[in-house]
Amino acid sequence: MQKKALKVNPKDNVIVALVDLIAGETIIVDQHEYKIVKNTQAKHKFVTEDLSEGDKIYMYGIIVGKAVTQIAKGELITTENVKHQSAKVEKKTATTAWSAPNVDKWKNKTFSGYHREDGQVGTENVWLFFPLVFCENRNIEILKDIFEKELLVEKTSKHQLLLRSLINNSTEDEVDNLNEESSKVFKNIEVKFITHQGGCGGIRQDAEALGRLLAGYVKNPNVAGATVLSLGCQNLQVQIFKDALAKISPDNKKPIIVYEQQKSGTVDEMLNGIIKDSYEAIKKANEIKRQPAPLSKLVLGLECGGSDGFSGISANPVLGQLSDIMAAIGGSTLLSEFPELCGVEQELVNRCVHEKDAERFLQLMKDFEASVVAAGSGFDMNPSPGNIKDGLITDAMKSAGAAKKGGSSPIQDVLDYTEYIQKPGLNLLCTPGNDVECTTALVSSGSNIVLFTTGLGTPTGNPVVPVIKIASNTALVEKMPDIIDFNTGGIISGDKTINEVADELLEHIIKIASGEIKTKAQILNQNDFIPWKRGVSL
Template identity: 30%
Template sequence: MFSPTEEKALTDVTSPPTRSHVRVIRLNVDDDVVISLDQLVSGTRIESEGVTVAGLIPPGHKMATRAIEPGEAVRRYGQIIGFASQPIRAGQHVHTHNLAMGDFTRDYAYSAEAKPTALAPQVATFQGIVREDGRVATRNYIGILTSVNCSATVARAISDHFRRDIHPEALAEFPNVDGVVALTHGSGCAVDPDGEGLAILQRTLGGYACHPNFWSVLVIGLGCETNQIPKLLATQGLSDNPRLRTFTIQDTGGTTKTIAQGIELIREMLPQANQVKRETVPASHLTIGLQCGGSDGYSGISANPVLGAAVDLLVQQGGTAILSETPEIYGAEHLLTRRASTPEIGRKLVDRISWWEEYCARNGAQMNNNPSAGNKAGGLTTVLEKSLGGIAKGGSTNLNEVYEYAQPVRERGLVFMDTPGYDPISATGQVAGGANMICFTTGRGSAYGCAPSPSVKLATNSALMERQSDDMDLNCGAVLDGTNTIQALGAELFQLLLDTASGQRSRSESHGYGQNEFVPWQISVVT
């Protein structure tokens, strides 16, 4: 992602960064701002920058290191993050009150920086579940999917019967089954039967129906919905079989009978599902969905680069990482097109950016409606700034393919999937595409899980880790504290991913997250 100068700047952050009696971070020699690690008060002298603070600057926010005239570009990571909307003096807070979006030319330089990826000298392994077709699972669930919102209640009632926290006896004899989960949604009817929206929903459901982390799946409908189950199966190349059972409330005879039938079918499936055994498999069987949510000014400095370092290790093992959230790479996509394995792959990414620009325009929206309120409170000002930090999750290897939402991911290495920036929708698409794990960075404190794929969460700063430790799996704040490096924490994270893939439960799993976070992308006109 970063140029050699930017890579050195990020490395310098961990060794530790240049500091005086107050802590600030300069990421690139060409930057117009530094990032505060502590609250800066007016009159404080930043000796490393030769600047005196003018006003109050919260932790994680930006301070100008030079005078900036209205309309001038402002840089962080050595890249443009916006344009001054009013005069900014050296030492002043740089944020939404004086920094705005603007148009600028980006040099896509397709494939100019693509380079071969050296394979790791030693094979990393984990304890996975090998399915009959050779695919490898990290978990062993029984799933319940719904064709339409109208069957959500019965699906939940069936899964609740097998909840270990409510009915511990229901799965007591089946320790190798991770659980029974109902993944429901709010769509499936009153949409164009031949439109893109229904096709996306069917593709998403199809991806989950054959996901390796499910031993078996029930698909339940109402009976009269637009998203008819026979057509759903046909479009996805699926058919009823002993491990994919389908039925509707209307054909079964109502709610009570449907719930009873679902419970009975799962009881029949459990003994066989419990027969799975974990075995040693190479890390090349891991497909990780990359997510960031509740980001702050530190995300692009600590947790995202740490995740990028782990992704590089995974790719060197022959594994796969899915970078997504198209609106949150907007303005920084040129850093990916330069790493595209072929110019065609780079152009695919730019085509998806163009689609989003048109999509926003016809809906009266703008691509720069990001960051969120919480992101801004944490120090992020524009989507350009957020995008530059977000891309760091993808590490430094080539971009090998670009997929549309929920398409099956076949290519190895770093790939991109076109999704919205909203985390539950984005991760749902990644899992539908085959992600058997999710890795999620957060600076504000996200609470998230993604059944059937375990989600590992990374805190960007130590204060968050202390405050919300029961939701975080790894503290990347050590990068900011100067007590650890990006590369060392990346290696630690890679091992944590192997351990989690082997069955070690993540924090979100221990809290029971995952069922409510299934959110397929809805773009249909609802009639």
């Protein structure tokens, strides 16, 4: 029988409703009775005791808010009676002990990936086209159209078939019979295309950051090589990009084809050269084949978006358990979204192996929040209307649940935006909470798989790396099966444990990393790419 409510931590003075609760009913949680004061929807919280104005709200064992009015025992907390508050953190105060999970069943497991000369292993084999400046977006789009039409003959989409049937006054089945089946010219290589709005017109620091971001994409193990387009006069000069790549990959062996329009004559002449050179390079990259690799070669990016009141007790803890497994077998994870770590800083700094990393994390958080305040906002504005509607009413509450993706293992390194992962184990990566900006950054820092938890549903994908959508609840899977890859809702219903679901998820990851199955984002051709613009336009 499913529990009606859950107290996450013994220190908490709020309880999560696992099902809709009716005003007046009495429920029992941990042998204590609570009479529900108001109708409380699943995912929302009620208090365990009478609270006065100014009293602190605790969840996950930490401060996540404060009462701004009196709240009666059993009463629902809302944005009207609770506001954001988090504990102040100045420095590392302790060293957190860690007990690694038993990973005997995973030690000799492998996935089938693409081995690179620098020792990394890709879960995909991608030839990437991208511009250094937005002025070249049109040429990228022309190349995209040319290469996709010739290298991949795709079955026409059902939506296009619908329109075709209406135009021809025929049935969809009749039109479908005339449609060609998919056939790829090259079996071992994907050709992907990136466009963006950066590279010039803003502060030089943003152009340099974009250069580092794109260099990270070339360095990413899923990329076999790249075709790079430059106009010539932009802030992000070719040499800046090359210097950024040389810094993170000094012995780069991947083929990089660079064309600069202002040195190439007409567009036709440039495109002819690009097509010939790129085709030969793509043909050679197609010769690379999958081979077995240990799971320690996986670099998992950890992210959440469209979170709900269940994310922090189902999907995110599953990623936390998975992160701990990866740390124990020598693999790597990247925990991102710094605005969603507000309120849990003390736990995280205490988990940092090195004092300098603890100090750096706090400084990055302080600088990030200062820039947000300077723009007239604050981290407390992070929860979206959808978050709030589904039970995440303060940033600290959202953060406490989001941080569960990082498990409990020691933090080996702290990285700023565009820095590339260097150490196995859990790493912190400074990114915004914005879904696509975060995913874009995780890939640039070396993730070869991104794990994306969601309670409300989001279609985010990436052109280079598989993005696995992990639902916090079964209702979402049933409502949006076209974008969700994996369900952790069995934890909420009480049918499965976090450890059981984490093991199932890792088996699923291995299949995706080996190319046995595609993610829903890949099937939908969801190739999102948005750099984090930290400065202003000039």
